[in-house]
Amino acid sequence: MAESAFQTGEVRFPKTGGTWTPLPNDTSGNKVRSHAVQTINATPEQIFNVYSRIELLPTWQEGVVSVEETGANTLHWKMEDPGTRAPVEFDSEILEAEQGKRHVSRITSGPSAGSTVILSLEPHPAGRGTMATMITDATVPGGWLTNAITAVVSRRPQQITTENLRHLKELIESGEIPTVEGQPAGRRGISGKLKQILLGENMPTPPGTRENARPEDMPTRNLLGSTPSKTLTTIGLIALPILVGTVIWASVSGDD
């Protein structure tokens, strides 16, 4: 079916096109909305299977310590800020989980209750795999201020959405997440360490399939063939900006 769309000889005009609608990427009050889009060389079902496996969440999402099932559609998350190691815990629930197409989850406890993440999957029309779109709508203490400050000292909340979908793609396509953590180097000195922070290299890379990943996080190597868990969510990916925002907002408020 997709092929017929590209049989140029059959094209006739007039031909109705469309109008582009921008995906969310803004801050308003305490809301930070962001999106990421990737083409992933796998089927929608394969991506959904990896995305939805609870035990894999800490291997590709930043800052996830552990995720536990607490009910048929509910999870309890433990996360930590990659820079400060400050912990945060919260609960989440699944609102929609349509295999190979769409997944929606929501935070249900804490100051950011109501934050949502939507993953949409669609086969690429030219056979390049799957178009994956991730949209986060987060309640973040500090809103735009958090977004601005964390761009310097940590991950910008909107960047976290980008990095999480990128890491998911890397894990699925290449079987691991690229990293230079732990490689040898000469003396970094002050300037070298400062540059590492400015380039965001102080943020740990999620372990992917690394040998030193925590045992409970280790996926089987055959990621794409795995059976999906019945409980699905990646809501944790918006908890980092919430955590960072809470810390920054608390410190700013304290100065008032």
Next chain:
Amino acid sequence: MKAICWMGTGKVEVHTVDDPQIINPSDAIIRVTRTAICGSDLHLFDGYIPTMESGDILGHEFMGIVEEVGSSVTKLKRGDRVVIPFTIACGNCFFCHKDLWSLCDNTNPNARVCESMYGYSGSALFGYSHIYGGFAGGQAQYVRVPFADVGPIKIESDIDDEKVLFLSDIYPTGYQAAENANIQPGDTVAVFGCGPVGLFAIASAYMLGAGRVIAIDRFPERLALARDYCGATVIDYTDGNPSIVEALRDLSNGIGPDSIIDAVGMEAHGVDAAAIYDKIDQALMMETDRPTVLRQAIQAVRKGGTLSIPGVYGGDLDKLNFGAAFGKGLTMKMGQTNMHKYLKPLLDRVYAGQIDPSFLISHRIGMEDVPQMYKTWRDKKDGVTKVVIDPFRESGIEKLRA
């Protein structure tokens, strides 16, 4: 282990650092038997490539023996002799499948940094700044090689290291430059710069059917190799020639070369007012690169011709006559080398005796000699045309030509 570390602009030092370890399951650890200084390392040495960090291990041309492999590696085993391509590719993304290996989606841990500067990120490179991933390089006794089943090519004969070492970069880079030049049988091709990539580009242009190759440089030792090994007609641009554009017009029967290869890049030199302007502009940080050669190439190439650009550019160019490129209907092709595509066919040309890539080596050195040799090559002294390093030899410079 000992490794060559970038410690600031104009400062390269030998450091004792930790041995590399397997980190990801596709990694291999290589004991380096030969490595080299690349002309593009001089851009790092001179501080023109952003995002270098003190302590970075340099080097992207290296080969060696497999010491250890990660749990998912199936094609290599301990003891295999391999040459490592300088671009790191996953082998399974859209770009790898299209033979655009240097544009791999999945190997740059700092892709976000590259995206902020270039829009999208290419593949990671060994030892070539953090915008390209920050991977430790191969001017060291050992190196970690990610995606070891995808990149390294096994050398299953007893051929000398030095005859295959340059498969790691400059030989494929010169070849891709010629391929990108869209050479038709009998064409006239001009190559700016007779450094290692330029020399391989000249030879490759003939392999692809060029009728005549014209080579431009100012250093006698390079021009001699271009003329006497690669078969080029050479021009010394400092030798009183009125202008390169005029010389190339005369040498191409009045229409300009069919293709021009810019094997110089961002640190071009020249003798005209534009070259002086570029020096000042770059010093004032009004432009990151000196496009002196690119300007001349746009002017000199024939109408409807092709510019191939293997020379490295890092950022913004000033006063580039893009109208001339448009007005003449030029095609431009450029970029990092899609290494993995060329390893096997170019190794076959070596085995067939068509070319001995070691022809351009001028110096063999040990590790303690490396910092001085960066300066010597940067200053174009002592007849340097290519420097090869034995990482397990402490010191001792062996000069191959008088």
